[in-house]
Amino acid sequence: MTKPIYAVVDLETTGHSAKRGDRIIQIAIVRVQDGEILDTYNQFVNPEQPIPAFIAQLTNIQNELVAAYETFEHYAKDVYERLRGTVFVAHNASFDLSFLQQEFERCGLERWRGEVLDTVELAKIMYPRASSYRLLELADELGIPLGNAHRADDDATATAQLLVKILKKMHTLPKQTLQYLHKHSFILKSNVSTLLYECLKEQRESHSITLYKGLALKEPHHPIRMTETKHFPLEMDEQYALLQEINPSYERRPVQLNYMTSVYDALKQKQEVALEIPNGVGKTLGYLIPSVLYAEEMKRPVVISTYTNELVDALVEKEIKKLDRLFKVPIRVAVLKGREQYISLSKFLQVLTVTNHSYDETLTILQLIVWLSETETGDLSEVNVSGGGQLLLDRIRKRTHELSSEEKPFDFHQRAVGKAQDAQLVVTNHSLLLANHSYPFIHEACGLIIDEAHQMSNIAMRNVETVFRYTRWKYVIGQLIGEGEYDLLTRLTTLFERKQQPYKSKKRQLIRAYDQLVDQFDLFIRQLVQQLKPNRTSTTKHTVHLDATVIHQLSLQSLHQAMFLFLRSAQQFIEPLEHLYLVEKERAFVQEWQDWVTQYEQKMDDWIELFTVVPQSTEETFIEYDERSVPGSVVFVKKPITSAPLLRSFVHSLKEESFGIVWTSGTLRVPSYESFIPKQLGLPEDVPIETFPAPSSFYDHASIWLVEDMPQIDEVKEDEYIELVADSIVQTTYATAGNVFVLFTSQQMLQKTVHLIQDSELLEEHPIFAQGVTSGSAAKLLKLFHQTEGSLLFGTNQFWEGLDVRDESVRAVIVVRLPFSSPKDPLYRLRSEQLASENGGHPFYDYGLPEALVRFRQGFTRLMRRTEGRTSFILLDKRLETKQYGHYFIDSLPQLPIRKVNVDSIVGQLSNWYGGANDRWKK
Numbered sequence: 001m002t003k004p005i006y007a008v009v010d011l012e013t014t015g016h017s018a019k020r021g022d023r024i025i026q027i028a029i030v031r032v033q034d035g036e037i038l039d040t041y042n043q044f045v046n047p048e049q050p051i052p053a054f055i056a057q058l059t060n061i062q063n064e065l066v067a068a069y070e071t072f073e074h075y076a077k078d079v080y081e082r083l084r085g086t087v088f089v090a091h092n093a094s095f096d097l098s099f100l101q102q103e104f105e106r107c108g109l110e111r112w113r114g115e116v117l118d119t120v121e122l123a124k125i126m127y128p129r130a131s132s133y134r135l136l137e138l139a140d141e142l143g144i145p146l147g148n149a150h151r152a153d154d155d156a157t158a159t160a161q162l163l164v165k166i167l168k169k170m171h172t173l174p175k176q177t178l179q180y181l182h183k184h185s186f187i188l189k190s191n192v193s194t195l196l197y198e199c200l201k202e203q204r205e206s207h208s209i210t211l212y213k214g215l216a217l218k219e220p221h222h223p224i225r226m227t228e229t230k231h232f233p234l235e236m237d238e239q240y241a242l243l244q245e246i247n248p249s250y251e252r253r254p255v256q257l258n259y260m261t262s263v264y265d266a267l268k269q270k271q272e273v274a275l276e277i278p279n280g281v282g283k284t285l286g287y288l289i290p291s292v293l294y295a296e297e298m299k300r301p302v303v304i305s306t307y308t309n310e311l312v313d314a315l316v317e318k319e320i321k322k323l324d325r326l327f328k329v330p331i332r333v334a335v336l337k338g339r340e341q342y343i344s345l346s347k348f349l350q351v352l353t354v355t356n357h358s359y360d361e362t363l364t365i366l367q368l369i370v371w372l373s374e375t376e377t378g379d380l381s382e383v384n385v386s387g388g389g390q391l392l393l394d395r396i397r398k399r400t401h402e403l404s405s406e407e408k409p410f411d412f413h414q415r416a417v418g419k420a421q422d423a424q425l426v427v428t429n430h431s432l433l434l435a436n437h438s439y440p441f442i443h444e445a446c447g448l449i450i451d452e453a454h455q456m457s458n459i460a461m462r463n464v465e466t467v468f469r470y471t472r473w474k475y476v477i478g479q480l481i482g483e484g485e486y487d488l489l490t491r492l493t494t495l496f497e498r499k500q501q502p503y504k505s506k507k508r509q510l511i512r513a514y515d516q517l518v519d520q521f522d523l524f525i526r527q528l529v530q531q532l533k534p535n536r537t538s539t540t541k542h543t544v545h546l547d548a549t550v551i552h553q554l555s556l557q558s559l560h561q562a563m564f565l566f567l568r569s570a571q572q573f574i575e576p577l578e579h580l581y582l583v584e585k586e587r588a589f590v591q592e593w594q595d596w597v598t599q600y601e602q603k604m605d606d607w608i609e610l611f612t613v614v615p616q617s618t619e620e621t622f623i624e625y626d627e628r629s630v631p632g633s634v635v636f637v638k639k640p641i642t643s644a645p646l647l648r649s650f651v652h653s654l655k656e657e658s659f660g661i662v663w664t665s666g667t668l669r670v671p672s673y674e675s676f677i678p679k680q681l682g683l684p685e686d687v688p689i690e691t692f693p694a695p696s697s698f699y700d701h702a703s704i705w706l707v708e709d710m711p712q713i714d715e716v717k718e719d720e721y722i723e724l725v726a727d728s729i730v731q732t733t734y735a736t737a738g739n740v741f742v743l744f745t746s747q748q749m750l751q752k753t754v755h756l757i758q759d760s761e762l763l764e765e766h767p768i769f770a771q772g773v774t775s776g777s778a779a780k781l782l783k784l785f786h787q788t789e790g791s792l793l794f795g796t797n798q799f800w801e802g803l804d805v806r807d808e809s810v811r812a813v814i815v816v817r818l819p820f821s822s823p824k825d826p827l828y829r830l831r832s833e834q835l836a837s838e839n840g841g842h843p844f845y846d847y848g849l850p851e852a853l854v855r856f857r858q859g860f861t862r863l864m865r866r867t868e869g870r871t872s873f874i875l876l877d878k879r880l881e882t883k884q885y886g887h888y889f890i891d892s893l894p895q896l897p898i899r900k901v902n903v904d905s906i907v908g909q910l911s912n913w914y915g916g917a918n919d920r921w922k923k
Contacts, residue, residue, distance in 0.1 A: 003034040006117070007086035008163060010156035011096050012059050014047050018102035023047035024072050025061050028156035029082050032089075035164050041082055042153040044069045054764050059150045076107040083112055091135050091159045093118035093190055115191040119162050121363070122192065125181070126166050128367035128383045129374075131783040135159065140787055170199050173373060174209050174216040180352070180369045187362045209373060212345055212410040216373045220415060230327070232264045232293040242289060243282075245326045255692045256282035262690060264290035267302065267447040267660040272651070274453065274683060277692040279666035279861045284319045287449050287664060288425075292323060292331060295424040298446040301334070303426045305433040307452035307459070309337055309381060310779040312429055315451075320425065334416060334423035335377060336441060338432055342378045342413040343368070344398040347595070350588040351396060356486045360388025368396075378412020387775065399599075417441065430459040434650055446659050453663040454854060457643040457680040464646065465639035466609045470525070470631050473603050474518075479596045480570050481514045488596070491589050492574070501576045506569070513562070513569040520562040524555045525631040532623065540628050543825065546621045546636075556611060563604055570597050610636050618642060644682030651682075663687075666861045671891045673850040699894045703913055705874045709902045712878045713817070722749060725816055726756045728876055728903050729792070730763060732812050735910035736872075738766045738790030739811040743799060743859065745819055747772050750794050753816075763792070770794035785809060800859040812872045812910075818879060818889060819855040820848060849885055857892040870914055874906075 008030040015022030029041040044061070046069045056062055079100075090096035093116050101111050120133050130141055139146040139158045142165060146158040170178075182196040209216045233239050239257045243250045259277050263286060266273045277283045291302040306312055316335055323331050348368065351357075357365065364385045371383050380393050398413055408414055420426045420441040430450070433442070442448070450456060483490050489507075496503035528551070532544045574593050582590065610621060618641050626633040640646065651661065668677050668689060678689060707728055713721050733740050744750040754770045757763055767788050768774075769781045776784070778798045785793040786809045793799070800819055821828050828848065860873060873893075880886040890898065901909050 005038070005086045006032040006089045006160075006163060007083050008032060008089045008119075008156050008160040009083075009096050009100070010090060010152040010159060011099055012055075012061060012150065012152045013099060014049060014051055014055060016095070018099045018106070021049075022099075023049060024099070024103060025051060025055075025066050026059070026152040027075070027079060028152035029079070030156045030160040031082070031086065032160050032163060035167060037157075037160055037164075040153070040157065041079075042156075043075055043079075045075065046071050054761060057764055060148065061151070072103055073107050076104060076109060080104060080109050080112065083114070085114070087115045087117055087191070088112070089117045089119060089159070089163055091119045091155070091162070093120075115194060117163070117192065117195065118190040119159055119166065121188060121190055122166050123162065124363060124384075124386075125192070125366045125370060126169050128371040128385075130384055131780060131787070133384075135162075137784065137787050138162065167195075170195070171202065173199075173370065175200070176209075176211060176214055176216040177369055177373045180215070181366055184352075184357075184362055184365050184369075187357070187359060188366075189359070210410070212407070213349055215345065215349070215369075217410060218372075218374055218376060221376055229296050230293055231297070232290055234261070242326060243285065246285070246322050247325075253282055253695060255695060256286050259283065259286040259692045260290050262692075263287045263449070263662055263664075264294060266662050267291070267294045270658055270660045272661040272663075272687050274663040274668055274678065274681075274687055274689040275692065276665060276668035276689070278694040278698070279858075281692070281694050281698065283664065283666065284315065284451070285322065287451070287662065288319060288323060289326070291447065291449060292327070292424050294447060300444060300446040301420060301423045301426045301441070302447040302449065303428065303433070303442055303445045304449045304451065305428050305430050307430055307455040309341065309429055311452065312337065312427055313381075313779075316427055320427070332422060332424045334420035334426045334441070335379075336416050336420060336426060336428040336432060337379060338429075338435075339401070339413045340397045340399055341380060342398045342411075342416075343372075343380055344396055345410055346404065346407050347396040347398075350592055351392065353585045353588040354491075354592075357392075358388060360386050361392045364389030364392045375412075377416070384780070420444070430456055431463055434460055434463050434646075442654070443657055445657070448654070448659060448661045450661070450663045451665070453665040453681065454667050454677050454858070455665075456647060456663075457677075460643040460646040460650070461640050465637060466606050468603070468606045468610055468636040470521075470634040474632075476596060476599050476603055477514065477517070477566070480593070480600070481511065488589065488592060492577070492593060495577065495586055495589060499577065499580055501580070503573070503576065506573045510566075510569040510573050513566040517559075517562040517566045520555070520559045522631055524559045525634055527555055528623070529625060529627070529630050529634070533627070541624075541626045541633075543622055543624045545829075546623055551611065560608075563607070567597070567600065567604065570600065607636075610638050618645070643680055646682075648682040648684075665858075667854055667858045670850060670853045670857055672888060673853060676850040677854060694894065699896055701870050702894075702896060703870065703872050703899060704893065704896050705872055705899045705901050705906075705910075706880060707874065707876050707903055707906070708878070708881065708900045710876050710878050712882065718749075718752075722752050722756060724903060725749075725876060726753050726760070728874070728906060729753070729757065729814060730760075731903060731906035732814060732872075732874060732910065733763055733766055733792060735907045736811040736914065738792060739809060740792045740814060741785075741799070741810050741812070742792060742794045742814045743816060743819075744794065744796050745817045747796050749816070750796060754794055765790065767791040768794065771796055771799065797855075800855050810871055811869070811914075812874060813859075814874045814876065815856075815859070816876050818852055818877045819859070820852045823848070845885070849888060853888055853892050856889055860893055872910060872913065 010028050011024055012026040013022050013024050024045045025047050026042075026044050028043075031038040031040075044066050046066050048071055051061060051063050051066070088097055097112075097116060104110070104112060123130065123133050123138055127138070127142070130138055132138060132141075135155060135158060136146060136149045138144075139162065142162065144158050144161045144165070146154055148154045173181075178196055178200045182193060182200055185193040185196055208219045210219050211217070233242065236254065236257050239260055240250075240252050243256075255277070259275060259282070262273065262275055265271070267290065277286065287304070291304065295302045304315065306315060312335060316333055320331055320333055351365065364383075367383055367385060367389075375382060380397065383393070385393060398411070403411055403414065417440075421444060426441050426445065428441075430452075433450075434456075479488060481489060493503065493507065532542075532546075534542060534544070570593075574590060574597075577590050619638060620641055621636070621638040624633075624635045624637070625631075654661065663681065663683070669691065670676065678687075683689070710724055710728070711721065729740065729742055742753075744753075750770060751773055754768060754773050758768065767784075767790070769784050769788075769791060771778060771781060771794060773794070774781055774784075778795065781793060781795070782799075785791055797819065823829070880889055899909070
């Protein structure tokens with residue numbers, strides 16, 4: 001049988017719509033058959049209209065170039081013939097094909113007919129873990145050369161190579177995976193189902209997989225054990241030799257070697273210590289090497305805990321893999337995250353059983369089917385899904401420890417817990433570590449390393465807080481009451497009728513209970529908000545402390561009655577079906593209903609915790625809302641005021657295990673506030689705190705700049721201030737040619753600044769990734785920033801710390817505002833009041849300022865660590881000079897000269913600092 005010919009097409013055009021007069025300026029066709037490129041066609045086209053400036057800049061196709069060629073009418077028939085009988089392929093095929101069809105029609109040709117494949121759609125399915133599906137980033141991740149992005153010939157060639165890779169991978173998938181893919185592929189926008197059918201016809205044997213109810217899962221990996229036990233060397237030369245085995249070019253740093261010894265001694269002597277060492281000096285390898293060696297000695301794991309799941313992944317994927325070179329075999333690592341991070345196979349099978357999914361849901365299902373044949377972790381954060389797919393991921397998360405005996409051997413969370421028993425290192429996050437009573441791994445360990453230790457305070461309080469969001473509550477009950485064609489209630493109604501079971505009275509009761517619940521809830525919230533409404537303020541967003549005296553008890557009592565009535569109605573509605581014989585698909589609907597009822601019960605528990613459990617003196621309960629959208633914006637929170645008792649209780653629970661505990665961070669002390677973090681961590685005075693200063697030359701590549709003609713924010717209008725911020729960012733980008741990290745404290749100011757820069761078109765050559773503007777998580781935006789030369793990354797508090805920023809990715813860091821917490825934050829206010837009442841402390845100087853200093857110092861040490869080339873820390877906040885506390889921030893930084901600069905002179909002075917490498921930007 002003749003293999004199909006794929007015509008991979010890419011167009012460059014003057015705009016997005018041929019119908020509105022836009023024209024082609026370049027077309028490329030790369031034809032592929034049986035995994036090989038047959039031929040390439042590349043043609044520039046005269047559009048008979050000026051090429052917009054931003055298109056010319058993006059494609060590097062100028063008016064002078066295309067003027068020498070014919071119009072598309074001259075090439076149309078040749079192009080049409082090249083596509084005849086082929087499968088049309090493009091990256092975002094709907095654009096290229098629709099544009100060509102319009103042009104064919106305009107030139108008097110028939111519309112092209114044939115099968116279509118979209119490599120965006122295919123790549124999402126076949127590479128579910130890719131960080132981005134833009135051609136440039138995808139090509140980089142898959143090792144596909146792409147010389148000039150946004151030139152049709154190079155883009156078409158790269159897309160053709162991407163297609164070849166996709167086809168090859170498709171032919172390696174297990175047959176069971178292909179069967180599931182084919183079954184669910186008919187709703188896709190391109191002809192993927194035909195491709196899968198042809199692939200399925202080939203016989204194949206599935207290797208290295210295990211089957212769970214027909215789902216192909218990757219066979220669990222069993223790591224090789226070390227044949228030779230290494231011991232931790234006590235001499236510095238021997239320690240350095242270990243590091244050289246990992247990387248012969250490692251710079252010898254006595255501070256790192258001393259740190260390694262202190263970590264090992266603490267583990268060996270079963271001591272609790274706190275060790276401060278700047279980020280980038282070698283902290284991570286400094287605790288990993290002694291941890292692995294000690295774990296091998298004791299034949300028990302050392303637990304490593306860090307701040308976020310993103311840092312957990314970075315630790316495992318980058319740092320721990322380096323140790324494989326030292327020990328000649330992979331380190332036995334168990335990664336443990338909260339169970340909701342893992343897929344529930346039984347819930348996913350329920351989803352597969354139910355038909356009539358939306359396009360986004362279907363695409364996500366196909367991604368998950370491929371991913372399950374590849375993943376070793378079952379961690380859903382590995383999958384890059386669209387916005388609509390996120391809702392489906394939430395439906396299939398593992399939320400309880402309960403498992404059937406059939407599912408238990410296949411459950412990824414159970415696998416991870418079991419793997420911890422035989423690991424050398426167990427890597428987890430602070431939140432899970434503090435919930436250790438649910439997990440045995442901590443009690444089987446021989447040591448504990450707490451990295452990013454300064455963050456334990458926030459995590460400890462977050463772990464015990466109660467949060468009730470109106471929107472999430474409304475979404476949960478909405479799953480039980482929606483009566484759309486594909487909603488659960490409609491499907492169950494059909495099932496009742498098919499089984500000839502009575503249901504109408506119970507359904508009416510359920511709907512009445514729902515209406516009463518929503519009415520009571522909305523009434524309670526509106527009364528509460530009206531009662532709490534502050535006097536005239538310039539903002540519509542409010543955070544207000546709650547106490548028992550402001551709660552309308554009768555309304556609350558009526559609301560609780562309505563809550564319980566709805567719960568009982570939802571439970572009783574499904575009872576007639578629970579004891580009937582049901583086929584798998586029917587049972588899936590009943591199980592899904594029960595799952596949503598359980599989630600509703602959990603929301604009720606949170607509500608009861610907020611309003612019926614009397615808060616302790618160390619707790620705060622408050623409400624957040626925007627008066628423009630009540631009740632939708634309402635969030636209720638109860639959280640502790642201080643973390644020290646929680647953390648001491650945690651450490652005390654580990655004392656009986658008798659192992660060493662190492663608290664470590666780039667920031668454990670700040671000048672003038674040496675005891676601030678230790679007090680928050682509840683460290684007793686007898687716990688030694690050792691500081692390992694960076695080598696004197698460590699920040700030779702860094703410079704600190706203060707833009708001194710920036711006004712204070714309250715001196716000018718907001719729009720004027722944002723214009724100056726945007727101008728500073730643009731000038732800095734001109735001087736550095738991009739790779740700029742911009743840190744804000746306000747999401748609103750970030751968005752306005754991004755939109756202003758985009759509207760100005762002054763940085764069109766530089767991709768901008770912005771938190772809250774660009775879709776994706778903070779970790780995804782950071783990955784895109786790493787991958788995209790010359791780009792800018794805009795972020796708020798989460799980017800100050802808690803993400804792994806590689807030093808080579810940053811040429812300049814711009815700090816728009818000093819990272820103070822808002823004085824309107826109820827927790828800030830309560831802590832301030834507590835300080836004042838306990839010892840007459842000053843709320844700002846004893847809490848607000850040191851908290852900001854920690855964040856500021858941590859941000860500098862995390863970001864300013866290039867091994868080659870120069871980088872600049874640029875401060876736009878005038879308060880560093882005008883306020884009495886400004887010197888505290890300067891004192892918290894390494895002893896570097898502060899260079900002063902005006903907005904207009906940034907380009908020249910920064911260019912001189914960078915050695916004139918970017919002279920082309922000088923004005």
